[in-house]
Amino acid sequence: MFTSTPLTVQHLSTQRIHPLPRPARPTTTPLSIIDAKVAQFGPAAGVWFFSAAAANSPPSFSPKLLLLSFRKALSAYPQWAGRVYAVPHPSIESPHPNTQHFPPHTRRPRRLFVTYGAESDPGVMFSTASCPQSLADIVPSPVARTEMRKGWDAAELDVEKFLPEMEVWFSEGFGDGNIDQLGMGACITRFACGGIAIGMKMAHCLADAAAMTGFVKGWADVHCDLLMKYDAKSDLWKGFAGGEDKAEAAEEPLIEKLLGLLKDVNPAPVFDPLLLNATVAGDIDASEADPVILAHARELPQHRYDWWASGGDCPESMQAACAVSPGFDARRMGDSIPWNEWDFDVEVAHRVLHFSEKELENIWRAASVVAGEKDIKALSRISRHDALLAFVWMLVNRARGFSHDAGLVHLNMTLGLRARLALPEYFVGSPLLLARVSSPGKEACNAEQLATTAKQMRDTLGAFDRHALGAILHDTMFQESPQRVWNGFLGVRDVIVTSWARLGTYEISFERRSGKGPWLVQPVMPAVDGIIEIMEAPFIVEGKQEVQTEGTGTRPWYAGGVDVDLNFDKVVVEKLVNDEMLRRFSAS
Secondary structure (H helix, E strand, O other): OOOOOOOOOEEEEEEEEOOOOOOOOOEEEEOOHHHHHHHHOOOEEEEEEEOOOOOOOOOOOOHHHHHHHHHHHHOOOHHHHOEEEEOOOOOOOOOOOOOOOOOHHHHOOOOEEEEEOOOOOOOEEEEEEEEOOOHHHHOOOHHHHHOOOOOEEHHHHOHHHHOOOOOEOOOOOOOOOOOOOEOEEEEEEEEOOOOEEEEEEEOOOOOOHHHHHHHHHHHHHHHHHHHHHOOOOOHHHOOOOOOOOOOOOOOHHHHHHHHOOOOOOOOOOEOOOHHHHOOOOOOOOOOOOOHHHHHHHOOOOOOOEEHHHOOOOOOHHHHHHHOOOOOOOOOOOOEOOOHHHOOOOOOEEEEEEEEOHHHHHHHHHHHHEOOOOOOHHHEOOOOHHHHHHHHHHHHHHHHOOOOOOOOEEEEEEEEEOOOOOOOOOOEOOOOEEEEEEEEEHHHHOOHHHHHHHHHHHHHHHHHOOHHHHHHHHHHHHOOOOOOOEEOOOOOOOEEEEEEOOOOOHHHOOOOOOOOOOOOEEEEOOOOOOOEEEEEEOOEEEOOEEEOOOOOOOOOOOOOOOEEEEEEEEHHHHHHHHOOOOOOOOOOO
16 A cells, blocks of 8 residues: 655755747737636646656756756747736726737726736746655555545645745736736756656646646657757757756857757647637627627526625635725625635545546446436437536535535536637637536435436536627626636535646656656645546556557547546545445446
């Protein structure tokens, strides 16, 4: 049985990095309306863990070489090294660059702009750290994790220690005191065994998990190209072979010359936030919203909690978020947040459950067969993602004690908008929103209702078509403060679900020869009660991990099974992992 040892991480070096070559001139770009809406979300963050590189390979995990390839990757994302700022209320004089030539809808209060390419850009953080332990001492192996029926206690990992020690840009207060905060950072931690952790941290208004993963893919692709061209005997590469933990910056002319030898970043990102705004219904530059479109938007299944109408009984830690900003219209825009349903003092456990591909197949069949039908032809349009989520939500509700409760429970599902709005696959930003599924607690706990719950999820997702999304975005576009209405909640009757499925997180390799995939990919979520994260899992064949590389993409995203990250009340987690229903579908 795996037994973790207490974690020790020592941060060694920190530097601010700029893309090379730098942009020729300063550029100011308005971010999308959804980027503005998520401005108060916590950072998008994740850590990729890799076991030691092959002994006969080039110095794959040299911090100096990783920094070099990082700078090449960053050249495709120059905006991340820039400065984010929010449009202030019209009564406040803005110290920021003139934006009068942009469309009116981008200049409304609390919309965001990013300026980059100036000498004063804050840059991004690149740091290094070391851990005196072996990777296997702190994280069970990919094979071992598949064998843990009650899951892996991920709280022992303390994954935030592998992130850069920085505060990313955050919009609280929307003042000017935070304009020098960084938008992005990376940290390389080397283990005693020779493995590494790559920790990424992003301001959510600049990138969601998909954009962040796209960057890591591009970084890894460039790094493998670098390893092919690396020549330790060449004077050009002198000084880059060291195995030391620090990554000191070389002279920029030399770096620029080396970067010129490397291939372009692939996948190539698309940074054009107004592509999203162009999908909004109606005249987005009009003086007021279209009432017909608003009515459509507010019929859709979403929570509409008004932060500014929720300050009466809010916890002290939430008072700043609930304070009405001076000069803004304080008339109610939604429901008051039910603070009495959210226990901020509960001890939160973090457990990762693995479901094998066969187990997932069995869950999908149970959730997909139309009531009363047994034939495989009766399988509906339910996806495996729908089925697994319906099953896990049932387990959560059972563990929370709602088996005899007629009150509503809510599942708030994060929807990615790239495909739904026909945006490019590697569109950079945070195009996402929340959709709500609600059900009486006793029905959501009933295993016989699994197919009904899965169908309800699929029908809800189907309601958010291009037309509906255009209406929701229209509503948000005309809100005086797009951050004011919260479409989710984390009380005892609510769950928020995010998903990194189909992102190819385990297809990433920083080694040219062995092509090994990550030992573990771990999202970094706040330790609060009520979060589910759906993750891909390593692909294991005969006890060994394989990586699906470019050109072999024939396996479905769930080929290695699926990992489900649970962040819930410790008592709820213990009940869930001991529920006889948990492994009901594990038998063939």
